[in-house]
Amino acid sequence: MKRLSLSLVLMLLIAFFCMQASCFAEKPESISIGVMGDFSGPYAPVVGPTRPGTLDAWQYLNKEAGGIQGIKLEPILKDMGGKVDVGQSQYNELVSMKPKPIFIDMYITPLAAALRNRFVEDNVVSLVPGAGESLYPVGNSYAYYALYPEQIGVVLKWIKDNWKKKENPKFGIITWDTGYGRAIVTEEFYNWAEKIGVDIVDTQLFGIRDVDLTPQLMKLRAKNPDYLITNSTASGPLAIKKGLKEMGWDIKLINTSGGDWGTAALDPSLFEGDLVALHVKSFDEVDDPSIKTVMTYFTANNRTEKDKSLFYLVGWQVALLEHKILNQVVKDHGWKGLNAENVMKELNNLKDFAPLEGITKMSYSEKRRSPTVARVYKITKGKFLPVTDFVETPDLRPAKFK
Amino acid sequence: MWRPCGVIDETYEQDLAIVRTFPQWTLTVAALGALALLPAYVSGVTLNTVNHIAITIVALHGVNILTGLTGQITLGQAAFMAIGAYSMEMMVRYWGLSFWIATPIAMLITGVAGVIIGLPSLRIKGFYLAMATLAAQFIVPWIIVNVRPDLTGGTDGLTVSPPSIGGLQLTSQESIFYLCATVAVFSTVFARNIARSRYGRAFIAIRDNDIAAEIMGIAVVRYKLLSFFLCSLYAGLAGCLYAIWMRGISVEHFTLHESIWYLGMLIVGGMGSVVGVILGAIMIRSLTILVTYIGPWIAVFLPPGTGTVLELGLGPIVFGVVVLAFLIYEPHGLARIWERFKAFYRLWPYSY
């Protein structure tokens, strides 16, 4: 019965979609892309710069890449202000638009996780953060960067490869007690670490609102790790590093996307020598052609120093990806074939897509819905300097969804 | 209970009726009819907000019974909703129960949890009790996240599969609307009846002075706990509806901020009044959505640089100003405005 009703609903949806598709089989006037995020709430320090990033990228794509066969692309920005119910309503507004946007970018994990099934039902493709629960089991969601444990994995592998001493390198985890922070504390991650021969000696959690981390840091120091690992951003790494400095413990911190330029700019001297895994090129590689293009728009639109962060580049990356996919689908199937199925087919076959002369690399497949590269950066004199090129991340998907 | 001049009850049934006169009946039927036809003339987006308002009304009736009638301030309604939503989804997921069976059980579980949290109310009063319920707001999410993360999904939360009725899955906003609206209407009738029953009068006596109530022979302990039970029952029901409306739950949906605003909606609407509950929920929920349009709308008329900033900040400012202005204009809530309006049109065109 359940399967029957499900297939019935699916058939209805498909029929509905076909009706919709025939409505705009002609060239549309513009193609809209839904961009949803928490641009003013608690996640804003991280994802806030996506707004300018997205706007600048679409400006570039419409101006220099000619949109999609001359049709302009229009991002529709929605700020949910940290309120999930407002976000849900904005999502409904986006999917009831005509023509419906095929891509909906989510810069907010709880909402992306809650709406995972809705993406499938509403026939939209969503780009979500690299947290496992918003991706798996696979639906219509794709991550814009590798899963958080996979990003850490790249750094761990690099340290292990350059490890001179006889005994295994030792790591302590200190991370936020939230869905985001705990995303790296997975069984797969621990097993993999054991397999490549690094020791995770201790795991400590701390709250977003903790001002002092003495007990956690004391416990970690007792285990004597060589590096600390965290998956937190803005105030999180700041509190850790301040605590470390105060107790006179000189140890380097490893962070994922959360440890980007925005976080390091809070107090550059504290983050000196830390390792960060990011999936894009660095703002500090000023001679790189891709960064040059980005920076032209950055300065032309009077973006401030605060916008210089990872999610500004993520805004670019997502826009470039969507442009490429939409262009390809329209080329292969015509305007009639511009639907979620074809878009997903195209995405699943994407291999090593390196837009803008290689600002990042993206590959997706049917089963693996997150890009598989990251780069290790070392913060030297406040600059993010790469110590590796883009390297393949380990595959740390939740085991049951492999 | 006030009634229009010249309406005289002749039987006990008439005296007990909520809907008394012919015009009232006409209006009630018309309003229910309009509600039933609502999906036909509003868009899916509006309907989505209407659904959220309906869910809020259900939860708010609970707050009203506890805070408005019994006078026990609660800051934990969202936590109770979380208990309801999680227990429903977990029963559906792991025991394979259907939504229709799981919901009443989830409501009962929430009710029992509410009684436990309500135990301190036997000794604590006023704002101190609010803080005790606030403790629930911190402890409940903690339990959900930490005790059995394998079952509750930990911080990741759970996705909720839509319930089905006779082979039809409730996925569209229309179908959810009919469910939520029906539940909201019935819970309104139930809340209205509670208020004028023996229980309701006992609640009010406790609110006005619990020592006096005890002297008059009201079992204060029993009624306080009953009030907590009823409040949580409503919260559990609202939580279940929220889960299928949102299609996914995690602790980040049931925040302290939500709980505080449940109390806020009640105050804006009017304490202890069923009309107030409905008006308060409608006002705050729709205002929250409406202000998100104000920023982008105004930003169009401004130079590009300032526009983006205004887009973010203007919403909360307008929201706060409107709420504050309403409070200053009518400190007793929207329900009082409604009362005044009723008195006005009954007497019109005479002044008294």
Place this chain on the structure above:
Amino acid sequence: MLFLQYLVAGVLTGGLYGLIGLGIVIIYKSTKVFNFAVGALMTFCALVCVALVTNVGLPFWLALPISLAFAAFLGLLTERVGLRPLLAQPILTLIMATLAIESILYGTMLLFWEGYTISFPQGVLPGQTIFLGPIFIPHEFLYAFIVATACFVLVGVFFFKTQMGLRMRVTAESHVVAMALGINITRIFAMSWMLATVVGALAGIFIGNRLGLQVAITPSLAFKALPAIIFGGLDSLAGAIIGGLTVGILEKMAAGYIDPKVAEITPYIILLLVLLIRPQGLFGEERIERI
């Protein structure tokens, strides 16, 4: 040794909680209003302080008094615009008004600072960690603790030794009695809002120096002080500080000896137990009820 270190950390963080709590208690004591806007107010003032240091370029010791003066003004404004028109209305309506004010302040902060984390330039608080044998005392927290103690003493002297303080205490006792004695209670309300906002601003500046300031996250830090003030009693100044210290120590002990995961809820569990034994908090005034 570990115990001593946890104790030091607990006492120092507790001082910060006590400082926030003091701001809430001052308002509750004289107006019976629970101020939900306390977090937004303290964040706003701290952000102004950062702006004075980074954007205007003032030295910190000059920016601090200016931002405190701003805090006093902001407190006055809040009282005058938001709460004065609601004088003599039900208490819950006034509490609701503070919620509305919180929303207005949040929006205003977004206009100026958007959603980014704003941090103080490094080293605005001079000095470095003090090591006492194996025990370390972070100087930033030490400053906060000293300021909290100083605030507590000053507010205490103000309340118990001055004419104005006497008036405030009478107002706290009963608004009607105060008015009958010829006390201008609206002035008392304005005074207590100013005082409370200044105390809150100090807390905000220390927090901002520690974690950076963000318009949506920093205000929620004020909720950490809630168990502290309930613990000590909503209307007791000494209770706020002692409650703050107790909660701080409990939190660090729980994090140290049990699990950091339980640190955040331990104060609440203890709070429930305390409330069951002493419903008015440890130092709260016991009200004799009459019919």
